Amino acid sequence: MRLAAVDAVAAKANLISGQNLSDARALVPELEVREIDRVYLEQVFADFADWHSNASPIVAVHTATAPYGDLILDITGVSHLFGGEQRMLELLVSRLRGLGFTVSGAIADTVGAAWALAHFATGSIVPSGETEAALAPLPIVGLRLEEAQVAGLNQMGLKSIGQLYGRDRRALQARFGETLILRLDQALGRIEERITPRLPIAEYYAERRFAEPIGYMDDVLMTARDLAIQLGLRLQAEGVGAQTFHLLLYRVDHKVMNLTINAGRATRDPNHIAQLFVHRSERLEGEYDAGFGIDMIRLAASSLAQVQSTQLGAFEVADGAQDLDRLYDRMTSRLGPLALTRSKFVNTHIPERAAKLEPVIAQTEDDPEALPDPELRRPLRLLPSPEPINVMAEVPHGPPMRIIWRRIAYRILKASGPERIEAEWWRSGKNLEVLERPERGSKKRDPRDDPKTDKPKPKEPEHVSTLAAFDPLTTVRDYYIIEDDGGRRFWIFRIGLYGAAEAPRWFLHGFFA
Amino acid sequence: MPGLARHDLDALRLKIAALEKRPLLAEGAAMLAQRLGQAANDKGETADPLELLAAPNGLLHEVFADEQRQSAAALGFTFGLARQLLTTQRQAVLYLQLMGESQELGLPYGAGLTQFGIDPARLVIGRIDNMTELLWAMEEAIACRAVAGVIADLASHPKALDFTVSRRLSLRAAAAGTSAFLVRYGRGREASAAKLRWRISPAMSGEVPFDPRAPGIPRFQVEIEKGRLGDKTQRAEGKTMLVDWTENGFVSVEPRRRTATAVQRTAPPSRPVAAPLGHRLSQAG
Incomplete structure (x- = not known):
């Protein structure tokens, strides 16, 4: 374990960041150590970066060397608002110092040069075109290199950036890797370096x-x-x-x-x-x-x-x-973007896929081929997930005589069907999601009418269930419209065929008015 | 003259209603009273319950079904009422439900809506987190003059929905001329300011030509539990009728001749028969 950062008192005791923890403990036995929370620091630094968009619209966190700690502002066309680059830099640095941070800053043509100057020649402002001269005396580390590269260069006696200027690029690349050349070019502005602003840029x-x-x-x-x-x-x-x-x-x-x-x-x-x-x-x-x-x-x-700001036609009907x-x-601004939806038809025969819900504020074009066949009777209400029912049928492939749904038995007097809907063999995916039998005994008082309860919200099943995989023996569905002696009209279906390895199962899918 | 006295009384009522800042509420009631008056001119006679099915807009309705498993009948009837309110200026119907109740009651299904004369693209389905937000959404939608009707489908009996709230909804509906429907389940009735309360239960459907075993078009048993739109409608309270929903709207069915449907309608044969044969059969009917 190593020290990641030291405060002023620790620095006075000759501790440095990067030191071994055991070494540091040996030097200062009463050392107080806390584990670094990088995720938290990253978040805080990101917030911090957003806040700087009050100085310039393009603000990015520089993540090439560390996930946090370096902030880049593109101040093109902004500095005059602060009374010049000098005063802008002073203001930005001093307001952070006022908050208790240790800050150093610099202004240069390129991201790489500004980084090097901020770290090794703080407070400098390099006018356009003088980057090369300004970087020359700075140490090699200012090029944002890896540790091995820096060690290698130092071994060769190359200590400052200026010593690299006249060297044979190929030899350097062969010995120290491509990134050295890349970083050098980026710092000197020979290659463009892009920054990704954290906030969307609004015109x-x-x-x-x-x-x-x-x-x-x-x-x-x-x-x-x-x-x-x-x-x-x-x-x-x-x-x-x-x-x-x-x-x-x-x-x-x-x-x-x-x-x-x-x-x-x-x-x-x-x-x-x-x-x-x-x-x-x-x-x-x-x-x-x-x-x-x-x-x-x-x-x-x-x-x-x-x-358009012009008046609409004279014969325009005010249809609201x-x-x-x-x-x-x-x-939607109050209830959330997905609260208000409308049905949109999809060109398929599978009932739960044929109509999907789409947010009203993000409408898409209707597909004219997807309109449902008016000859087919479809229920007024559809259950988001079909529920299993127990069925007694007169003949194996006929409509049921009695069904049991949600623990209540219904005597079926009328029925029509079957309407056979096959699985779509060209799709593959999971089987239709069906609801397991609910635990009736555990049902408690509904907390829904009290907005202040902090119980988790009931999970909303999606209106469009997952697709049925193509398996002719289990995913063919035969739909029946049935009516019981009380006049209730249900839409039920059977998955599977009699005589197959797996017994057919029955489900209730919707209600007719 | 009794006729004149009644006229004066109506005028006074309107005046009081205007003072109480609910002019449109009174107007809606007066409109219906006038229409019902034309149907049954004799003041002693009670209003025809069927006339109430064409209630004017700007009213708060309550539609009750005894059980949640009759939810489709209650919703179908409500859509039937709401559909009559659609005009070129008011083209949208909002359906609001609490989040998490859709598996309990089912969601309105696009392909089944066309049967009720409602364009699925015009029906906005709102699924809302809690009752407070739902009531806010309802009021907001009622206030919009491009909405024909707002339907709230409530599986539970929320405490937030008390008399004050229903009175508020009723006044808002009257002021904007948008109808609101509360679809409720159960046998308990709470105090409510709704002008009309219906109790709906599904009824055995009529016969389909050539297929006596197939379920027919929607048929409801409708009981008017409350009709506070004037003396005549009040006298219709407690009346029960049997209605079918057809493409042309509600049609009354004589209870004695239940087997005969009011409107001839061809239906596809239910047995799997060869397609051309089935087609010819349906044309013959």
């Missing part, structure tokens, strides 16, 4: 900074409304609308909260956007935590689309489609 956004941090959700929502008006005007000027809006809340203590809403069709109506955020905030419950306050709010729009879209937007 259109409006933001507001506060002199004094705010904390109440109401204030946030009011600001969101103001920003929506600003953003709406900009979108209107460009003739576009957006489907997705992000509200980014920058907290004083370097965290960012992101609220996202989706609209069914592209919009730029500030009232509508503001209302969607109000509903979204109601779904937050305990998640919202302003900490020590929010000092900047940004509203960004993405998924842009053209929106727009009202409905807005209603669905409002409802």
